[in-house]
């Protein structure tokens with residue numbers, strides 16, 4: 001049985017130990033030690049990382065009743081010097097203890113119990129057994145921070161189940177033997193196997209980062225200590241960039257953004273209107289210049305989307321009996337063929353002929369057909385030739 005040094009000293013980062021067993025875990029080497037300062041993943045808190053005699057420890061898990069140190073490279077020696085990653089350990093102490101305080105604060109302000117906890121790589125979550133309001137969320141955050149800033153001692157004790165139950169501590173039914181209790185003086189007592197600071201002040205600050213309804217309760221995302229500072233920095237950098245973009249101070253940023261969005265909406269509306277008018281004008285111009293009867297109108301454009309060709313074609317045939325052979329050159333060649341009711345050409349056949357030449361495909365039936373091909377350079381002469389075939393001989 002491995003002696004878990006972190007339980008009595010969560011600040012211990014270096015230790016000596018002996019390898020007592022060698023295992024394989026998911027294709028990687030792992031060792032069991034007689035004693036360890038590495039925290040093995042459990043209770044929502046991830047494992048520690050670090051090294052054993054210079055060999056990276058990539059995971060620490062409880063498996064088959066043993067604490068397995070999963071290694072990133074072979075480890076030859078029996079006596080090892082262990083080093084736990086200090087930054088990760090401190091981060092986990094801050095997040096995990098912040099969770100205890102926030103969970104207790106939710107009990108106090110909203111009678112909401114924590115049913116699960118996950119310490120994530122970026123953000124941590126607690127799941128509450130009921131829905132909480134925004135005011136309750138803010139009150140719990142404030143309460144937890146007051147406890148952090150009052151710098152209360154944090155103590156770890158072990159006691160029998162009866163003793164713990166006698167103190168009013170809710171002990172999980174699966175807990176066996178001695179119960180390990182983590183106490184934030186005068187505020188919270190709960191059974192826990194995780195790594196905690198000596199004093200609530202080490203948590204620094206707890207920030208509720210967001211929440212959502214979850215399984216009839218509430219999932220609360222939160223950040224403590226270093227993570228809260230990093231999140232503030234990232235948020236401030238984003239706001240600074242927005243401030244530059246909108247030429248506004250923080251206090252006027254949302255008004256400036258709302259004003260810009262309103263201006264954009266107006267511009268989009270005007271642009272749509274001008275676009276409609278431009279297509280209308282183009283239709284009238286083309287119709288006026290056509291000569292044969294009924295007019296066979298050719299229009300070739302650069303970079304027009306197929307939707308504009310379609311709109312122009314519909315406007316042309318609405319002006320009077322005519323045939324419209326329209327195309328647009330760009331990354332592809334787009335073709336739209338249309339005719340007014342009663343003109344009577346076989347447009348689908350005409351389109352197939354065009355697409356054979358353009359190397360593409362398309363479809364439609366009756367008086368409006370559209371297609372696209374690869375050979376944009378062939379478009380203009382092709383449409384002129386098709387138009388000539390439709391015009392009555394002079």
Ligand SMILES: [Zn+2]
Pocket residue numbers: 043096100191192193194
């Ligand atoms: Zn805990």
